[in-house]
Amino acid sequence: MARRKKIYEGKAKIMYEGPEPGTMVQYFKDDTTANNAEKKAVIEGKGVLNNRLSEFFMTGLTQIGVPNHFIKRLNMREQLIRSVEIIPLEVVVRNFAAGSMCKRLGMAEGTPMPRPIIEFYYKDDALGDPLVSEEHIIAFGWAQQQDLDDMVALALRVNDFMSGVMMAVGIKLVDFKIEIGRIWENDFHRLIVADEISPDSCRLWDVETGRKLDKDVFRRDLGDLADAYTEVARRLGVLPTNVTHAPKPTLIN
Ligand code: UDP
Numbered sequence: 001m002a003r004r005k006k007i008y009e010g011k012a013k014i015m016y017e018g019p020e021p022g023t024m025v026q027y028f029k030d031d032t033t034a035n036n037a038e039k040k041a042v043i044e045g046k047g048v049l050n051n052r053l054s055e056f057f058m059t060g061l062t063q064i065g066v067p068n069h070f071i072k073r074l075n076m077r078e079q080l081i082r083s084v085e086i087i088p089l090e091v092v093v094r095n096f097a098a099g100s101m102c103k104r105l106g107m108a109e110g111t112p113m114p115r116p117i118i119e120f121y122y123k124d125d126a127l128g129d130p131l132v133s134e135e136h137i138i139a140f141g142w143a144q145q146q147d148l149d150d151m152v153a154l155a156l157r158v159n160d161f162m163s164g165v166m167m168a169v170g171i172k173l174v175d176f177k178i179e180i181g182r183i184w185e186n187d188f189h190r191l192i193v194a195d196e197i198s199p200d201s202c203r204l205w206d207v208e209t210g211r212k213l214d215k216d217v218f219r220r221d222l223g224d225l226a227d228a229y230t231e232v233a234r235r236l237g238v239l240p241t242n243v244t245h246a247p248k249p250t251l252i253n
Helices: 046-063 099-105 134-139 145-167 225-236
Strands: 006-009 013-017 023-028 031-034 039-042 070-073 078-082 089-096 112-122 171-185 188-194 202-206
Touching: 023 046, 046 070, 046 078, 046 145, 046 225, 089 145, 112 134, 112 145, 134 145, 145 171, 145 188
Parallel strands: none
Antiparallel strands: 006 013, 013 023, 023 078, 031 039, 070 078, 089 112, 089 171, 171 188, 171 202
């Protein structure tokens, strides 16, 4: 097979040149990092699950008219996506307090937000992805006012969709992060949801028990991360076809 050109390798994914202009292949690795890559591990099967889960969420978004980069899944670990110019911001939506919001504002984990709170973090590993304000974003030219309005609208639609899908399977969407990219059509651009949507970038709690089913399991050593992601995939009816936990067939006499 011809070698593909690697465009970029990140902490959890690799991007390759796609088969046609304007496309890329996104490969999901098993590598897992936390705390700005201070903590690292390889969790077998995580990439396969995230490839499937991101396909599931992006396909659902397409069905309700939320534009995103997903074109089709190619195999267990790869999907074909539209290439975008990534806006260098992580867009976080919070429905309940957790993680850095608890630390920053001294809130108890799980405190409900009066309304979904949207935050922007500047994507810069060396700086530890600092929280930035809309003033910073506009003044430093990371996005324009119209982009900001569009990003907020996209983030809220993703939140409503994801909250509903997860609640239907007994899981509370506490918070999540998305990345947004520009696609250019002549001199105009529009914004679409890019990167991935998976338990790596969401906080998901079981409604009944409060069990964490997201990357906090790894961040806080709460158990087996692949088990938690498998549980999410199982509840959503999304499991890789050739990974089965069914017992071996036995002969019936
Ligand atoms: N998040 C992410 N990538 C990052 C930082 C955060 O996907 O680089 C997600 C994280 O999984 C959580 C949400 O964004 O669902 C909010 O994260 P938070 O600001 O609380 O930071 P954390 O506690 O994860 O460092």
